[in-house]
Amino acid sequence: AFYSLLPCVFSFNVDDKNGLNFHGSLEDMFGYSVQQFENSEGKWVLIGSPLAGQPAKRTGDVYKCPVDRGPNPKCIKLELPENTTIPNLHEVKDNMTMGTTLVTNPQGGFLACGPQYGYMCGQQTYISGVCTNVSSTFQVLNSIAPAVQECAKELDIVMVLDGSNSIWPWNSIIEFLVKFLKNIEIGPKLSQVGIVSYGEQVIHNVNLSQFNNTLSLLGKVMNLEQQQGVRTMTFLGIDTARKEAFTVERGARPGVKKVMIIVTDGESHDSHNLKNVTAECEKDDIERFGIAVLGDYNRNNRSITEVKKFIEEIKNISSDPVGDHFFNVSDEFALLTIVDALGSRIFALEATSGNYTSSFEMEMSQAGFSAHTSKEGVMLGAVGAYEWNGTVVMHTDQGTMVPLNADFHDPLDERKESLAGYVGYDVQSASTPNGVLYITGAPRHNHTGRVIVYKLDGQHITVTQVLKGEQIGSYFGSVLQTVDVDQDSYTDILLVGAPMYMGPEREEQGQVYVFKLNEKGMFEHQATLKPDNQTCCTSAHSHGCTNVRKNDPCGARFGTAIAEVSDLDLDGNRDVAIGAPFENDHRGAVYIYHGAKKTIKEKYVQRIPGPGDGVKTKFFGQSIHGVMDLNGDGIIDVTIGGLGGASLFWSKDVAELYANMTFDPSKINLQQPSKGCMLGGRETVCVKTRVCFSYSVKSEKDDTNSGTGESLINPFPFIQYVNIPSNCKQLCDSSVAVMLPLNCTLAPPCVASVEMSKLHLPCYGSNFPTLCSLVIKANKEKFHVLITTRNSKDNAYNTKVMLSFTENINYVKVEVRFLAVFITVSFYIYIYIYSPLFNQVGYDSDEVNSTLFDNSVKISIPVKYEAGLRFTAHMKEDHIIVKEGEQHPRVFNGTSVIGEEVKISYTVRHAAPVQSLNTPTHSRVFLDLYYARSGQSCHQGKKKKFEESQIYFGSFHTFFGYYMIPCVLFHSFDVFTILQCRKLSK
Incomplete structure (x- = not known):
């Protein structure tokens, strides 16, 4: 009885009613990340708020929230962005999203990351990401930005200006120069600018080394005079700039990138030098930008042919690819509109050693998007590296290891797969007897996602295994968690989240894959965890819904957060918590799973619903952390974050309950019971039962x-x-x-009268004692007996049903209820059967002798066994051709006039050899049947014994649509086969 009640007991380890709540701004994403923390000042919950600083800078930050200072703790901002800095950089901290990633440091303190941290190279902003090491006393120790690269700011830029008379007004050229130069950092270790103007002749207006700052250069440019001239000697100006402006004497620096910008408004008078001049520029590695000003052509209504010829000439001047190096504007005033685009393309050269159109490597890496700390160092996910293919940076005390693009991506094997896989979306490590395995997820790889397992040997990466997702868009690999379940210092399982996995209603239910680590260091799929099914009721999908949802998308996004939580139930195994922040109209929920036998149980033991309203606080389960006892009761507590708040839940004491039941006597002989008790003046059997419960509480x-x-x-x-x-x-x-109590409802003494009113067997629906035959089918060995009894007086005690049967059947079970006063009870007795049976049913009860006559029923049941035959048919031809208007003679002289031969084989099989065969004399449509012996003589059907060596032929008629077909039959051993048939006209 005790064990039957266990399924009704819903045990739990986390008290979800009396937690400690921390509130913050939903717009600041307060609660996006959480960590438990302890230092000499007390115990804390650290809460990340990646968009703190709304609406201006949104730098993000981390808050420390005390847990032992009353029910309404006040959280304190740590001001990490102000104290995070990388020296010698033009930093961009706006929108740096500090607090996106929070991890504790095994050596003490914690690591907080802002993956959107950026810096400037000229006018180009690069998003490298940054992480800050914070001490146990909340002091910033240092900042890590492994993806930051030194800007190649040194450019030697020479501007070649058309100063001929057709350029008008000259003031527009001056405004263009001023606006462009204001965006250039000029100095000895920065960029240098020289100016050459031409008409019929060439003049050096400004040498490269003439000015060491932008302001001084602007003073010179604003007073720059127009060259004048009726001829446009463009290629003379370009060649002079190449040979003279880029010389050491005029300030050019060896090894510094050379850039030339040509501004002209008309077709040159020395275009015959185009190929030679541009070829020399290529030899000198001068990158050229051509700007065609169409003002003079438009003012003088030049033909389209002339315009096209001019544009083609400037395109030939520009470097390849022409689309990135060529500009054209309608007139001189429009030059101002291309300043920003020209600057972006030129200044992109500052961060690359070659052509600025080369692909990004670490410039947009967003290092710190994910992080994992271990004894070996800090793993930082950099999803934006290598054009958003991503990578994982390893930072140790000895230095930083940045993998090459080919370490995680094979261009040959993956050339047909989509890029931007986001390697580094999450990172983990696994401890094995053979060393450490490093793990990273790429949720966008080939649209289905994958997980990469690899080993690290110095600077060398060896990929040992790849786990692939199964559904497009599921984001398989976006969340990873390794778990040492039995706490033996070796990893047992890997949990992989696919939070956007589509459920049966095309909602983002999400699921989590459990992979077990085998002895060979390989992960094997063991189970898949799923949340409670969410019904999607939205304004667009509200038919039959009682509670319409307000938020999209619908679903749970189960697996958005997965956390190993230290032993909650104190059984020696670590447990797991999984977040489903979209459940219950974005209120969210968290599922608790217990660890057992080096894995986790597939059924969750507790579901914690989000305490928010889905409006001011939502996405409960976005982040989870549970590794510390924060209230001193010796049990690990769980912190869960959402957006707009976080909650700390206290774990409950764990009690072990033991039950023991003993009986005296321990056994009863039902054939000869020892009746040592008197009940109601009648000797009966008494049993003394002792039930003992004991429990132990694991808290101290x-x-x-x-x-x-x-x-x-x-x-x-x-x-x-x-x-x-x-x-x-x-x-x-x-x-x-x-x-x-005996509950005598009638006059005492209590009198029961039990009668057997019906005995029913599954025999064509008959009720016994009416006789019928019981057919035992070949595939059904079990049947039941339905017995109906009725008590017409007081409660019946010590009632027994006695069913006697022959040895060929076995009793299985009985289903019966208590027989109270004026109650009719029907119950089944289940039986296995093997041969003809005989049943006698009776029962006994404490009642007066005058009512005993109706207490038994005796029946004999004839039993028939199903033959167990199997009938199959096979026809070689699958159709019969019937020609329209086809006629047949009334008298047949042979089988050829009947029509085409149709071969059909019929087979009747039996499990054992056939000893005899009954051949009927008539068909079911009362046609005479004749059989041929040895294919020659015929005889009417009769019972005939067949020997195994004999073969008999015969014929009978059957119908196929509108055709009657005589067929030939033979018998051999236990198989009957009809050999061939012919069609007959209707």
Whole structure:
């Protein structure tokens, strides 16, 4: 009885009613990340708020929230962005999203990351990401930005200006120069600018080394005079700039990138030098930008042919690819509109050693998008590296290891797969007897996602395994968690989240894959965890819904956060918590799974619903952390974050309950029971039952509990208060005597009269004792007997049903209820059968002798066994051709006039050899049947014994649509086969 009640007990380890709540701004994403933390000042919950600083800078930050200072703790901002800096950089901290990633450091303190941290190279902003090491006293120790690269700011830029008379107004050229130069950092270790102007002749207006700052250069440019001239000697100006402006004497620096910008408004008069001049520029590695000004052509209504010829000439001047190096504007005033685009393309050269159109490597890496700390160092996910293919940076005390693009991506093997896989979306490590395995997820790889397992040997990466997702867009690999379940220092399982996995209603239900680490260091798929099914009720999908959702998308996104939580139930195994922040209209929920036998149980033990309203606080389960006892009771507590708040839940004490039931006597001989008790003047069997419960509380503190118990047989509520001292080991015995009333509703003494009103077997629906035959089918060996009894007087006690049967059947089970007053009870007895049977059913009860006559029923059941035949047909031809208007003679002289031959084989099989065969004399449509012996003579059908060596032929008629077909039959051993048939006209 005790064990039957266990499924009704819903145990839990986390008290979700009396937690500690921390509130913040939903717009700041307060609660996006959480970590438990302890130092000499006390115990804290660290909460990340990646968009703190709304609406201006949104730098993000981390808050420290005390847990031992009352029910309404005040969280304090740590001001990490202000104290995070990388020297010698033009930093961009706006929108740096500090607090996106939070991880504790094994050496003390914690690591907080802002993956959107950037810096400037000229006018180009690069998003490298940054992480800050914070000490146990909340002091910034240092900042890590492994993806930051030194800007190649040194450029030698020479501007070649058309100063001929057709350029008008010249002031527009000056405005263009001023706006362009204001965006250039000029100095000895920065960029240098020289200016050459031409008409019929060439003049050096400004040498490269003439000015060492932008302001001084602007003063010179604003007073720059127009060259004048009726001829446009463009290629003379370009060649002079190449040979003279880029010389050491005029300030050119060896090894520095050379850039030339040509501005002209008309077709040159020396275009015959185009190929030679541009070829020399290529030899000198001068990158050229051509700007065609169409003002003079438009003012003089030049033909389209002339315009096209001019544009083609400037395109030939520009470097390849022409689309990135060529500009054209309608007139001189429009030059201002291309300043920003020209600057972006030129200044992109500052961060690359070659052509600026080369692909990004670490410039947009967003290092710190994910992080994982271990004894070996810090793993930082950099999803934006290598054009968003991503990578994982390893930072140790000895330095930083940045993998090459080919370490995680094979261009040959993956050339047909989509790029931008986001390697580094999450990172983990696994400890094995053979060393450390490093793990990273790429949720966008080939649209289905994958997980990469690799080893690290110095600077060398060896990929050992790749786990692939199964559904497009599921984001498989976006969340990873390794778990050492049995706490033996070696990893047992890897959990992989696919939070956007589509459920049966095309909602983002999400699921989590469990991979077990085998002895060979390989992960094997073991199970898949899923949340409670979410019904999507939105304004667009609200038919039949009682509670329409307000938020999209629908679903759970189960697996958005996965956390290893230290032993919650104190059984020696680590447990797991999984977040589903989209559940319940974006209120969110968290599922708790217990660890067991080096893995986790597939059924969750507790579901914690989000405490928010889905409006001011939502996405409960976005982040989870549970590794510390924060209230001193010796049990690990769990912190769960959402957006707009976070909650700390206290874990409950764990009690182990033991039950023991003993009987005296321990066995009863049903054939010769020892009747040592008197009940109602009648000798009967008595059994003394002893039920003992014991429990132990695993927490170390003293406790006082109270409880209420209730008997299932007879209610006897009581309240018992127990104080358990820490050193008490004495168990208290208690006993309860239960009196069972006889409940005589009629006049005493109590009299029961039980009669057997019906005995029913599954025999064509018949009710016994009416005789029928029972057919035992070949594939059905079990049947049931339905017995109906009725008590017409007081409660019947010691009622017994006795069913006697022959040895060829076995009893299986019985289903029966208590026979109370004026109650009719029907119950089944299940039986296995093997041969013809005989049943006798009776029962006994404490009742007067005058009513005993109706207490038994005796039946004999004829049994028939199903033959177990199997009939198959096979036809070689699958159709018959019938020609329209086809006629047949009334008298057949041979089979050829009947028509085409149709071969059909019929086979009747039996499990054993056939000893005899009954051949009928007539068909079911009352046609005479004739059989041919040895294919020659015929005889009418009769019972005939067949020997195994004999073969008999015969014929009978059957119908196929509108055709009657005579067929030939033969018999051999246990197989009957009809050999061939011919069609007959209707």
